[in-house]
Amino acid sequence: MATDQDTKQRPKRLTGAESKARTPELLLDVAAETVAQKGYAGASVEEIAESAGYSIGALHSNFGGKQELSLELLRSRATTR
Secondary structure, X not given: OOOHHHHHHOOOOOOHHHHHHHHHHHHXXXXXXXXXXXXXXXXXXXXXXXXXXXXXXXXXXXXXXXXXXXXXXXHHHHHOO
């Protein structure tokens, strides 16, 4: 049986909708770090997906590819500054 301490230590499990909404945010964050470290040409979609903990299919499902991911990265970062 779970104790109060066990319950407090476990992170809240995300719903499917919350997880789906979080995926592009995480991919964008990792893409920003990877591009900053390696430049656009050195950053691969494979590395970005793997570093974020997702498959290449998840990246393509959310952004279509490297160019669309990069454009969204520029858009999202430009609007937050």
